[in-house]
Structures are given as C-alpha cells and as structure tokens.
Amino acid sequence: MNVVDDKTVVREYFNATGFDRWRRIYGDGDVNKVQLDIRQGHQQTVETVLGWLNADPNLPGLTVCDAGCGVGSLSIPLAQAGAIVYASDISDKMVGEAKERAASLGQSDNPIFAVQDLESLEGEYHTVVCLDVLIHYPQEQAMEMISHLSQLAQSRLILSFAPKTIAYTLLKKIGDFFPGPSKATRAYLHREAEIVKALEANGWAIERNDMSKTRFYFSRVLEAVQR
Numbered sequence: 001m002n003v004v005d006d007k008t009v010v011r012e013y014f015n016a017t018g019f020d021r022w023r024r025i026y027g028d029g030d031v032n033k034v035q036l037d038i039r040q041g042h043q044q045t046v047e048t049v050l051g052w053l054n055a056d057p058n059l060p061g062l063t064v065c066d067a068g069c070g071v072g073s074l075s076i077p078l079a080q081a082g083a084i085v086y087a088s089d090i091s092d093k094m095v096g097e098a099k100e101r102a103a104s105l106g107q108s109d110n111p112i113f114a115v116q117d118l119e120s121l122e123g124e125y126h127t128v129v130c131l132d133v134l135i136h137y138p139q140e141q142a143m144e145m146i147s148h149l150s151q152l153a154q155s156r157l158i159l160s161f162a163p164k165t166i167a168y169t170l171l172k173k174i175g176d177f178f179p180g181p182s183k184a185t186r187a188y189l190h191r192e193a194e195i196v197k198a199l200e201a202n203g204w205a206i207e208r209n210d211m212s213k214t215r216f217y218f219s220r221v222l223e224a225v226q227r
Contacts, residue, residue: 006136006137006138006186007090007117007136009186010090010136011090011117015091015092023071025038025042026039026071037214037215037217038214038217041212041214041216041218042073042219043073044212044214045131045132045212045221046073046131048210048212048221049129049158049160049223050074053083053127059078059082059083060082060083061083061084062083063124063127064078064083064085064125064126064127064129065086065123065125065127065128065153066078066086066087066088066129066131067088067118067121067129067130067149068090068132068133069095069098069113070089070132071094071097071098071101072097072098072099072101072111074129075113076098076101076102076111079102079111080107085110085112086114086123087113087114088113088116088121089115091115092115095113095115099113118133119148121149121152122152124152125153126153126154126155126156127156127157127158128152128153128156128158130145130149130157130158130159130160131158131219131221134146134159134160134161134195135161135162135187136186136187136188137188138188139194143194146199147198147202150202150203150204155225156207156223156225156226157199157223157224158221158222158223158224159221159222160219160221160222161189161190161192161220162187162189162190162218162219162220163190163219164189164191164192165189195222199222203226203227204224205224205225205226206222206223206224207224207225208222208223209221209222209223
C-alpha cells in the first residue's frame with residue numbers, strides 16, 4: 001500500500017465501523033476489557049500532554065493546532081483552559097462527534113473544528129500537537145509529516161507514536177496490537193531514534209518525553225521546542 005491508499009483506508013474506517021468502536025473507547029460508557037485498556041492508555045497520553053501544557057502560564061490565548069483530534073479529547077480541555085484551538089481530523093464523523101461534545105460543554109466557538117488530513121493543514125500556531133496519528137503512516141511518510149508539522153509550529157511540537165522495539169514488534173505480529181474484529185487499518189511502529197533525528201533535522205530539541213503503556217496500548221510522547 002502507498003500512503004494515499006493508507007489514507008483512504010483510514011478515512012473510510014473512521015467513518016464506518018472504526019468510528020463506532022473508537023467513539024466508545026474515547027467515551028465513558030461500557031466497553032469490553034480490551035477497549036477499556038486502550039481507553040486508559042490513550043487517556044494517559046492525553047493527560048500527559050495536558051499536564052505539560054497546563055503548566056505553561058502563557059497557555060491562555062496561545063494558538064494550538066490539534067492535528068488528528070479524534071473526538072476532541074485533547075482539544076476541548078485545552079480550549080476550556082483558555083487556549084485558542086484549531087482542531088482537525090481526517091474523519092468527518094469524528095469531527096462531528098467532537099463538535100457535539102464541545103457544544104454540550106459550552107465550547108461552541110472554541111475549538112474550531114475542520115475535516116482535514118495532515119497534508120492539507122496550513123497556517124502558523126504557537127504549538128502543534130499530533131497524538132496517535134503517525135501510527136497510520138509508514139516510515140518515509142511519517143518523516144515527511146514531521147517536516148510538514150514543523151513548518152506549522154512556531155515554538156513547540158508534541159508528537160506521540162508507537163515505538164518500534166523487539167517486544168512491541170512481536171506483540172504486533174501476534175495480533176495483540178489494536179486487537180479486535182473491527183481492526184481495519186495498518187499500524188506502523190517507528191524507531192524513537194528516527195523520530196528524534198527527524199525532529200532535530202527540523203530545528204527542534206527534545207524538552208520532555210513520556211511513555212504511556214497498558215496491555216494493548218503503547219505510545220511514546222515527545223515535546224520538542226525550538227533550539
């Protein structure tokens with residue numbers, strides 16, 4: 001598959017069976033044990049990033065781009081904290097759900113949501129965040145996306161990705177990575193050294209890093225700042 005095919009598969013998946021599955025995972029209703037495990041892992045990543053950004057006394061008024069926002073798990077609390085949030089996702093169903101969740105919390109005007117893929121994002125933002133999206137991109141395209149996101153971020157870039165290690169590669173091969181009958185997208189693991197190298201090549205320095213890990217979810221998150 002080339003990246004265009006992967007992107008099409010991802011869009012169609014998250015507008016169909018994948019949307020129903022991940023809406024449950026990202027929500028607070030009843031789910032099975034595997035989905036609960038993934039929910040808890042993803043929320044760890046979100047809480048880590050929220051902790052980093054909320055510690056910034058200048059967060060109110062800062063522009064933040066949430067690239068691949070899903071149902072707004074990060075975008076909405078950032079907007080509630082006073083950031084000006086521009087959020088996008090490749091799935092119109094995900095964006096629709098995010099808008100409904102924001103409106104129910106009195107956040108109809110902020111975040112600003114749009115249906116877009118990463119390649120079409122434009123503008124300049126103080127901070128760009130891209131969580132659990134690079135897993136959909138093979139190595140070469142992931143590096144291109146890091147370069148593209150770097151052009152959008154003025155001061156800070158936060159990325160998460162599934163690290164490629166022997167243990168996680170084995171888990172992926174035996175079907176423990178994003179398990180379930182509704183899995184319909186490829187999952188690409190990336191070596192942390194290659195992600196760091198790409199960030200440094202685009203003028204970034206790693207400020208902080210963290211690892212979210214449960215039985216079925218694992219994600220390394222990096223905060224990079226301008227050197």
